[in-house]
Amino acid sequence: MNWSRLLVASGLLALICTACAPVQPKRAPEPTANVLQHRGQLCTDAASFVRSVRVLKDPYDPAMLEEPPLDDAAVLTPEQVADLKAAFELAPAYFQTELCGMDRVLLVNSRCADSTADQNPEALPPCYEFSWGFRNPETGRRFIAISAGLWRNGHAPGITDYSTSRLRSLLVALNAGTARFWFDMVDSHKSADSPGMTVLAELAHEVGHVRWYDWTVSTAHPIQEAARYDFARLRECGTNRFYFYNGWGSPIQPASHDVPDSAFGAPRFLVFAATADETKVVHDQPPQISAFRRNRPDEATSATQPPLYRSRKPTKELAQNLAQLYDRTHVWSSLLGSLHPEHDLVETYVLGVLTYRGKQNSSSASYLRSLRLNIAFPDNKIARVDVVDDYLHQRKPGLSEKIECLTSLSLRDMGSQQR
Ligand SMILES: [Zn+2]
Numbered sequence: 001m002n003w004s005r006l007l008v009a010s011g012l013l014a015l016i017c018t019a020c021a022p023v024q025p026k027r028a029p030e031p032t033a034n035v036l037q038h039r040g041q042l043c044t045d046a047a048s049f050v051r052s053v054r055v056l057k058d059p060y061d062p063a064m065l066e067e068p069p070l071d072d073a074a075v076l077t078p079e080q081v082a083d084l085k086a087a088f089e090l091a092p093a094y095f096q097t098e099l100c101g102m103d104r105v106l107l108v109n110s111r112c113a114d115s116t117a118d119q120n121p122e123a124l125p126p127c128y129e130f131s132w133g134f135r136n137p138e139t140g141r142r143f144i145a146i147s148a149g150l151w152r153n154g155h156a157p158g159i160t161d162y163s164t165s166r167l168r169s170l171l172v173a174l175n176a177g178t179a180r181f182w183f184d185m186v187d188s189h190k191s192a193d194s195p196g197m198t199v200l201a202e203l204a205h206e207v208g209h210v211r212w213y214d215w216t217v218s219t220a221h222p223i224q225e226a227a228r229y230d231f232a233r234l235r236e237c238g239t240n241r242f243y244f245y246n247g248w249g250s251p252i253q254p255a256s257h258d259v260p261d262s263a264f265g266a267p268r269f270l271v272f273a274a275t276a277d278e279t280k281v282v283h284d285q286p287p288q289i290s291a292f293r294r295n296r297p298d299e300a301t302s303a304t305q306p307p308l309y310r311s312r313k314p315t316k317e318l319a320q321n322l323a324q325l326y327d328r329t330h331v332w333s334s335l336l337g338s339l340h341p342e343h344d345l346v347e348t349y350v351l352g353v354l355t356y357r358g359k360q361n362s363s364s365a366s367y368l369r370s371l372r373l374n375i376a377f378p379d380n381k382i383a384r385v386d387v388v389d390d391y392l393h394q395r396k397p398g399l400s401e402k403i404e405c406l407t408s409l410s411l412r413d414m415g416s417q418q419r
Helices: 011-017 046-052 078-090 093-100 159-174 195-216 314-325 341-354 387-392 397-418
Strands: 003-005 104-108 132-135 142-147 180-184 217-219 372-376 382-386
Touching: 046 078, 046 093, 046 104, 078 195, 093 195, 093 397, 132 195, 142 195, 159 180, 159 195, 180 314, 195 217, 195 341, 195 397, 314 372, 314 382, 341 387, 341 397, 382 387, 387 397
Parallel strands: 003 132, 104 142
Antiparallel strands: 132 142, 180 372, 372 382
């Protein structure tokens, strides 16, 4: 949801400089190994994790990358306490270690609206704007937050309702058109359709953004210069020394001073629904990113982003593209993960956490086994695609390699921390 913060120096300077003549930025100090390897110590078990979760004090702009202020008077609701505890208990041990290694986990009480709601008379911002994760490039301290909007109806929703609402929010944000769809689970796995699984998915998404920094951003750079990426760890992961970026038709290259126009040219932060620049990165097979974008009437059209859905039957095209993107021949964890290489890693990380069945899992029955997307076509036919079930039954080898890559990195990091 999800703002990934990639501001590499002072956010204040960035805001000032958008409205004034360019100022030569002050060179940020190069982080030391100690900064890059910094780990917090929030908790050791579910009870201490829940006690450590705090409420953010408004106002706060995470783009500043500063220590988030705490609302000392705020207390968590009983539903929040129960759902956070359930999320921790569902998580594999490696994720519990990574969560407890944050410097703070926060809830954000800012008023927000479900972006798919028909009515929003107060013009409240969508709730996904209040979930984020970042690493301070100078101190190495790492923070995640999730919007308390998740608990607007008491407990958090189960993961099927949450996934339906989230995909709908994404399509609204992309202005992709409309299609009728819903998530459910096959057979008898409904016990996994719980608030705890939803909260675990939210936490894992934001921790995933932090891990992306840990694994790929080796040093910080002054503002307005490319962050210095190092993809070495993503190139040597998994049992086959596999390169993570499977599924992209163009090489996913880290930006550098030598290649400033490569795929990762210093994004400040990655907002929910951000799409990669398709003049630089494309999928290796359709549907492309542009198949899910439709320019709003007030946006100028460009040659690189054609308004694909201005045909008479947008619903059928969107349904076809969704069914194709989630089918067994594709390597994506989700539509969101296919829109940008950073979200590819983050969403793959989430799927790895939710479906983990290894010895590190606290309960062998607790992992997610199915998350089926049902897509209704205008002729009332229903297409059914289930990324989780396909992955767990070895029907998505390309995605399996990606998940194995990130899980092996997580397990290796956990091992080195416990030594
Ligand atoms: Zn995100």
